[in-house]
Amino acid sequence: MQDSLTFPTLPACTWSRPLGLGWEHPYTVRYASNLDDGPWHGMPLGGFGAGCLGRSPRGDFNLWHLDGGEHTFQPIPACQFSVFEQRAGQPATAYALCTEPPTDGSLSTWQWYPATTGSSYHALYPRSWFVYADVFAAALICEQFSPIWAHNYQETSYPVAMFQWSAHNPTDQPLTLSILLTWQNLVGWFTNRLKSPQVKVRDDGSPVYEYQPRWGESQGNCNQWIADHDRAGFILDRAGRDPAQIPQEGEGQWAVATLASPYRWEVFYQGRWNPAGDGAEIWQQFAADGSLPDRADETPAAAGEQIGVAIAVRFTLAPGESRQIPFVLNWDLPVTEFAQGVMNYRRYTDFFGRNGQNAWAIARTALKNYPLWQQQIQAWQQPILAQSDLPDWFKMALFNELYDLTSGGSLWSAGDERDPIGQFAILECLDYRWYESLDVRLYGSFALLLLWPRLEKSVMEAFARAIPAADPTPRVIGYYYTQGVASPIAVRKVANATPHDLGAPNEHPWEQTNYTSYQDCNLWKDLPADFVLLVYRDFLFTGGTDFEFLASGWPAIESALAYLKAFDLDGDGIPENSGAPDQTFDDWRLQGISAYCGGLWIAALEAAIAIAQLLLQQPNQPPGLTAAITTYQTWLSQSRPLYQDSLWNGRYYRLDSGSGSDVVMADQLCGQFYARLLGLPDVVPADCAHAALEMVYDTCFRQFQGGQFGAANGLRPGGVAERPDATHPLEVWTGINFGLAAFLLQMGMQAEAFKLTEVVVRQIYDNGLQFRTPEAITAAGTFRACMYLRPMAIWAIYHVWKQQR
Known part of the structure; x- marks a missing residue:
């Protein structure tokens, strides 16, 4: 020195x-x-x-x-x-x-x-x-x-x-x-x-x-x-x-x-x-x-x-x-x-x-x-800092949002024979104190994947091990408590249901899963699809050669998709939402076929087929791959036209097929984003996706408080609230906005992507929310759920931007 x-x-x-x-x-x-x-x-x-x-x-x-x-x-x-x-x-x-x-x-x-x-x-x-x-x-x-x-x-x-x-x-x-x-x-x-x-x-x-x-x-x-x-x-x-x-x-x-x-x-x-x-x-x-x-x-x-x-x-x-x-x-x-x-x-x-x-x-x-x-x-930071066509505010937020990997209650265990570099986990947030919520990490795990991919894979391996496990402990569901009605009793974890999370600090993380009891996550329609997509994403983004990782996750993929398909009560190919909040927007009732969950389902089927085809080329392949491919292709042949026919209204994809709502959901095409990200066939026609994105940008962002806060989760055409007292639809979710911006960028709408991102970043860093980025902000200047995992989705924006260079 x-x-x-x-x-x-x-x-x-x-x-x-x-x-x-x-x-x-x-x-x-x-x-x-x-x-x-x-x-x-x-x-x-x-x-x-x-x-x-x-x-x-x-x-x-x-x-x-x-x-x-x-x-x-x-x-x-x-x-x-x-x-x-x-x-x-x-x-x-x-x-x-x-x-x-x-x-x-x-x-x-x-x-x-x-x-x-x-x-x-x-x-x-x-x-x-x-x-x-x-x-x-x-x-x-x-x-x-x-x-x-x-x-x-x-x-x-x-x-x-x-x-x-x-x-x-x-x-x-x-x-x-x-x-x-x-x-x-x-x-x-x-x-x-x-x-x-x-x-x-x-x-x-x-x-x-x-x-x-x-x-x-x-x-x-x-x-x-x-x-x-x-x-x-x-x-x-x-x-x-x-x-x-x-x-x-x-x-x-x-x-x-x-x-x-x-x-x-x-x-x-x-x-x-x-x-x-x-x-x-x-x-x-x-x-x-x-x-x-x-x-x-x-x-x-x-x-x-x-x-x-x-x-x-x-x-x-x-x-x-x-x-x-x-x-x-x-x-x-x-x-x-x-x-x-x-x-x-x-x-x-x-x-x-x-x-x-x-x-x-x-x-x-x-x-x-x-x-x-x-x-x-x-040496790590400089190549990004030197990018003259990335604005300084974006570089600032890109690195600073990584703070959560340190202060988000992070766990990183010592290595052992099964997990040579240990097991890793961060909390969903400090208010929802359980680890690695899968629906949230669908967005927020991009940072871990791009920067510390071995830790990312360790998290997904923990989910794969947890899927076949069962825990019959009965629980009261908190959502009904907030509604002032009697709660049904639900078991904590059903065998082959994809767990929502990997447990909490007061129990046994990685081993006792599904800690949250706000909803009965055994009924959620996005978690199994999230799991399949993340396994395939992690395989592709780490070189596309770790077939041991793919093979170890395959049994859980089959179980997760079969479990989810059981919610297709009318046999039309797409599992229906039940009318209770049964996905990541867990205060928001979706009924029938939903744009959000249905799109993830189609993308997950495509990912599962791609995984099975890759494993078929390996010498030690899991059994039943050909039959699984045939099954998933059958489900796809039903699902894809049904999704388009049921939900496309000529301008955007309807919230769902059962509620009659005309709300424009900001994240309606998350499945389409993931399909394109992973090089899979489109969930919907490209022109429809582009039109829907333009509608989302105009309705949920520009017409929501004049574009001052970010994109609200869901508004009626014209930027009107469906219900003035709604919770999730009228919140701006920071991580969802970053995911939406990545999708905008993916679809060639660069100016819109960075405008949306900048507004949300400035809301965080100009209003005393730095290093405690929340899940949600409101037009009233309030926030919910600080130190949240999902905002690390800003690294998805960077990844898509870099792919387009």
Whole structure:
């Protein structure tokens, strides 16, 4: 690591915000029971499945997703960077770099950074920057990142946050600077105090359970100072744990460290201080001369006591000189516990061990390799950033929407013989806390597929294993609860039904599926088709040579399609929707043959035929392929003309054949989009598809609130609501809009595709929804279901755009 000759230049396409600037009218939740932390969200730091934390555009660390699938949002003021500066002959300046002082009376001696400055926050996942201006004489930038880049299955899992400080002296006099990192010992805080939380039905019909982290329980925590060759820092631990025993959830270590370079800077430290006090024991000396007392203290915290550490780097810059200083923050919390006693090791433990005693090894690895990590991230991002015919706002959103792979409650298990790179999953969202909802990932999984395809395949393999399984547990269906009527009792999982999801954090993800009970997902008409299409998509997009993947999924494909065909009660070739919400728009009643589900059915049959024909060419082919092809071709010969005759009205495809509705559904031709994406025969004639898309664009987007919000899910011709009190039809679903934009682009409507996308992106990033992108927004400035999986469908737009180059 060499001192920089030039000061770093930020990419032009970051999302940026003046430091500490609030929002006049940020979006708020549509339903009071939904999660709304407010707009102070920044880019998360941490690897996939390793847990993560977030630092907001006002400078505080406030997001804590350290317990797999669980959410805590609360600033910890003692977890902070601070800067000291002194020019010869002038008074020293020192600020803690957060614009929001603590509200609990703690750290009252500290000076907090002023919000009314030219300082700014920038983010382009997995990198973010704080640019400090107009307060210090020095130019200062703190770049934050985790070692995440495409097609990497090792470092991307690391529980690491790197901070590279760049300092430049633009004056004609020497400047002395000191950068301070303080951190509270958080060992043991992130595990549910309630080992068997009761599941309840929330007012919106969703199953929920209570999460009570062991927040603030620090008794026994202790801090160890380490000076290791050219590294220096602290291990934050808990005294008395036997390293030979398997750690429990929340047990392990944290580390904070920097490089020791006596010829270029001085390192100071304080091994124990009180984060709940006034902070004078740190601030008095640091604000005076940028130093700390160099005191190690491994005394464990007493009951009710909080302890922290502090490490400072002081250096002097000559006029015109620049310097870079690295800090690393990392954790080793190797175990995620789901239901009591159901545990898994995190993926990073495949590289660092499983005893929870490896925080310093992780810190050493980070300080050695972070320049290479930066190069790998830049090499991954640069080809996209260099595309002059992609607008900057699109590049910004394309990368920043990947945040959910870190902070969406992501799980990534250690590898084993069956799953050599482990199993992966992210939540549908924090309000609907279950993993990898299949109807949602039909759109949102493009990012995982294009960037980490082995993880994508692992998810689909889990669905294939789950399809034949059964779970007879009886359940009440939440939708009927919201309607104020008695609910039928449904079994949790019928054998050969395609599960909606891969389970929840409080049970046993990947093994206990179909967690959601809002609807009886055994009756859904899109899930089996979604499964078939995703298997074939994943095969094609990963080279079209992994016949083992295809063959392993074939039995589940046959079972899923046979199960779905049983809903074709009149034998006309297309399974009918039942009149209850039985697809991804799960508040929206469809009756008879529907444009949405019927199109997916036809596309899935074509995909299944293509898969079977490929497998017929392999030496170890599954049995019954020829018979399956004949069956599916028969069903297709019935379905295709029936779909067209029943639903095409000359301008667009009707919502369904049974309701009599004239609503223009925005996503009516999702099946057609997927057919073209996979090189399958069209579901509908191309001219009809184009006409329908024009009708959708005009009705659902341009005529909905003047095109200010995005495309509503469904409006009558003229942009009129069918029912003013409707829920899903009048919402703008961010991920559905990105999927629709990909379809527009696929059909040659590029200007319309990017106009729609830009409107939705600006709704998210201009209204305090950054890094918590919701499923739905409304014209009233409300949102529902934050940190949602589906918006990563923006990568479908990029894929189609790239195909057309």
